[in-house]
Amino acid sequence: MIPVRGFEGARVAVLGLGRSGLSAARALRAGGAVPLCWDDNEAARVAAEAEGFRIADFSRAGAFDGVAALIVSPGIPHLYPAPNRVIAAAQEAGVPVDNDIGLFFRSLATQAWDDLDVAPRVVAVTGSNGKSTTSALIHHVLREAGREAQLAGNIGRGVLDIDPPGDGGVVVLELSSYQTDLARALTPDVAVFTNFSPDHLDRHGGLGGYFAAKRRLFAEGGPDRAVIGVDEDEGRYLAGQLSEGSGDDRVIRVSVARKLSGPGWSVFARKGFLSEYRQGRQVGSIDLRGIKGLPGAHNHQNACAAYAAARTLGLAPRVIEQGFRSFAGLPHRSQRVAEKSGVTFVNDSKATNVDSALKALLAFENIRWICGGLEKEGGLAGLKPGLAHVRRAYVIGREAAQFALGLEGVESEVCTTMARAVGRAVEDAEPGDVVLLAPAAASFDQYDNFERRGEDFIAEVRARL
Known part of the structure; x- marks a missing residue:
């Protein structure tokens, strides 16, 4: 405590x-x-x-x-x-x-730290999607490297429940916009911004308020190092606000959309290969394609952010790669739950908005897609780039028929319940297909939370195999 x-x-x-x-x-x-x-x-x-x-x-x-x-x-x-x-x-x-996050930052450092050889450090991760995986991946890599590390915040334990960190210990925090918006103290050593897309707009009074809540993690205390995903306008703006110039290596820019250049510090992934550049020279690389716990471009983005954070903590590229290869992934986030007769079953119940569901669709081919639930603001048009990967959609939720109407150009079946959706997908699936739960919607019309929805999917899959 x-x-x-x-x-x-x-x-x-x-x-x-x-x-x-x-x-x-x-x-x-x-x-x-x-x-x-x-x-x-x-x-x-x-x-x-x-x-x-x-x-x-x-x-x-x-x-x-x-x-x-x-x-x-x-x-x-x-x-x-x-x-x-x-x-x-x-x-x-x-x-x-x-809130508890503010209490944590005002209370963590004590006079006992004066007796430590290496002061503990805090890595805080925020963004719209990938926060949990990025946080868990950083924590896993540190532990695999023999470093003392604790995972807390919006994942793992409550921030005030952790043990006081020891010599050189690292606390990895996942922080939601709800948490960063209100905390009166926000002073991480390393702050990570994964990406940005519309979410929780009612809670923050619109898109600007939502971004402002995320930005507070970087503006209130000023981290020693900032890892910023720059594939959206908001990330590029934030990186520009924090940087004193193109060569300022206190800001590490991350991308999965393009190669990053310039004299600064950058980490990017293209065609499954992660590259680290400093002062215009490549200094590290990892082939991500065979890492089962990190499938798809969205997980490659998570890997780039985690890699950059781990590098700021002094870990070598090969050590980080070893940690990546032993990472099993998180429940309900591109979680491979079964494979039979050439059909793979993937639980991405955490894909509660259009942007995260699109990333899941782009990660696989020949998809039997289970989707639907409590639709969020903005509609489903943002899913269009991934719909070519879908063979058929099986729509769940109380408003399944209305949801299905928003899936233009996709053959869909209104199933309403998870049991029927999984059953019909299993009946239709052929070798090489992926039965994917990526709802693109909240779960509250049928479940208490996205975890319960994912657990129901897993249970229905296992009952049929």
Whole structure:
């Protein structure tokens, strides 16, 4: 645990008692603060009370009198589409609002670090797609290289639940826009921006607000090194804002769309080959084509970002390559779950938006595509470049018929349920086909989360093999 510093003896409100909220309350208490907790869910309040936490209803008048800060869980809106009533009350009372990420950065470094030979470092990864895989890949490469590393944030453990890092230890954080948007302290040593595409627009008041939330990771504290995907306008803008010139190697540019040139530091992948260039010279390369845990251009982009981050931490190219080759991938992200009679079954339930689903479609040929769910803003037109890879679509979700209408030029079948979709795909599949779950939609019309949707797909596949 990372005890929260700076609130000794103070009353600190905690709103939301899920994983991050409860860990924040525990860390506050460990640092000498007095947490006052609330969650609209009664079961969550009971669980917190069982741990000895005081429950306080912040909707009552004067609830924030004498409160030093309000710590908010990431799923609770603080501005758009409208502030949560408790957050609005705290802001009206002049009480600072923060989250567990902000508490982590203000509390991680201690005087004990003075006795370490090598100070611990924090690598923070954000972006629209690939955050989880990139974070897990960095963590895996470090561990395979014998380095102390912990994985936390939006993946793995809560940031305040990790152990205090030791000599030369590295903390790898995956951070969503919900987390970066509110944190009052953001000071990673290495910050990574994977890519950018529309998502969570209602929560951030539009595309500009969404990008602004991502940008805060680089603007608030200023990392020593920034790894920036430059295949979109936003990434190119961010790299330009952070760089002092074309040769500034504090910014490492990453691409899977083109060869990068110039005197700076760049990592790019073309036709399955990763290349690292510094000062106009190639200094490292990896053949990514045979690495099963990293299929497709989108995973090659993740590999480039992870490679660049690992290089900033002093790892050699061959050491990084060894880590890549032993990386098994993450559940629900281009996860190969079975193969039979020449048919491969891939679970990419995490493809919850059009951009991530397009990347999955481009990674495979001869696809029996299971898609559909709660469609997001912007429609399905962005899928067009990948539809030539689809032999047939099997559409799930409560609005499956409407979703299917948006798949122009693709033979589709309205299945509604996962069981029927998998069954029909298995019946139709031929050797060389890939049965791919890449929904291009949220899961909440039928499932609690994308993990449950992926697990249902795996269960239906295994029941038929």
